[in-house]
Amino acid sequence: MMDLNLHYPIFGPDIHCPHCRQLISALTLTDTYLCPRHGAFEADPKTKELVHLQSGRHWKLWQKEWYRQHTHPDGIRFEIHEALDRLYTEGYKATKVVIASRYRELVSSYLERNNSWQKKPDSQHPKLYGLPVEFSPDPIQEDCWQVINFNLEKEEGIPGRYPYAFKFFE
Ligand SMILES: [Zn+2]
Structure with missing residues (x-):
């Protein structure tokens, strides 16, 4: 008898759709x-990524959650923006954003451009939405920082005051 397990894609016989979670x-x-609803997703056994064929979006899996893998600074900026909004509605305020080191190059070009109006670009203390930005340590072997995109450090916020400097459309 054939071992059917051998013929499943790397993520097994079924997954939750990264878009609708079905x-x-x-x-x-x-x-x-x-x-x-969203069409075909292809598992790549080499990169361990899930690719949405229609949009070309990539995801990786960490502890049963999909994390979109960004190729453009706007993608990760927008995801951070959404997470800040969520924190705010939960009554917290972020104090720092730690971005996965694999995005260092992608995001740094944006952060420097963002500071271009200043006399001296402050690349030692980059900020995003008014928050200090740090990068994760380089991941070794199986590490969440190979998959997740960022982490927000938070504290309790002051109700009614939106703490972030949004400059999404520049
Ligand atoms: Zn779906």
Whole structure:
């Protein structure tokens, strides 16, 4: 008898769609999962990424959660913006953002451009939305920082005061 396990994609017989979180199944003998709403996702056994064929978006899995892998600074900026909004509605305020070191190059170019109006670009103390930015240590082997995008350090906020300097459209 054939071992059917060998024919499942790397993420197993089914996954939660990264867009709608619905449980979706792998197509037999392929690396593809099919969401009735979002179409085909392909698992790449080499990079351990899930690729949405229609949009070209990539995700990696960490502790059963999908993390979108960004290729443009706007993508990660927007995700941080959303997380700050969420924190704020939960009554917290972020004090620092730690960004995965694999985005250092991608984000640094943006952070420096963002400071270009200043006389001296302050690359020693980069900020995003008014928050100090740090980068994670370089991940070794199986480490969340190979997959997750950023982490926000937080404290309790002052109700009614929106603490972030949003300059999304420049
Ligand atoms: Zn879906």
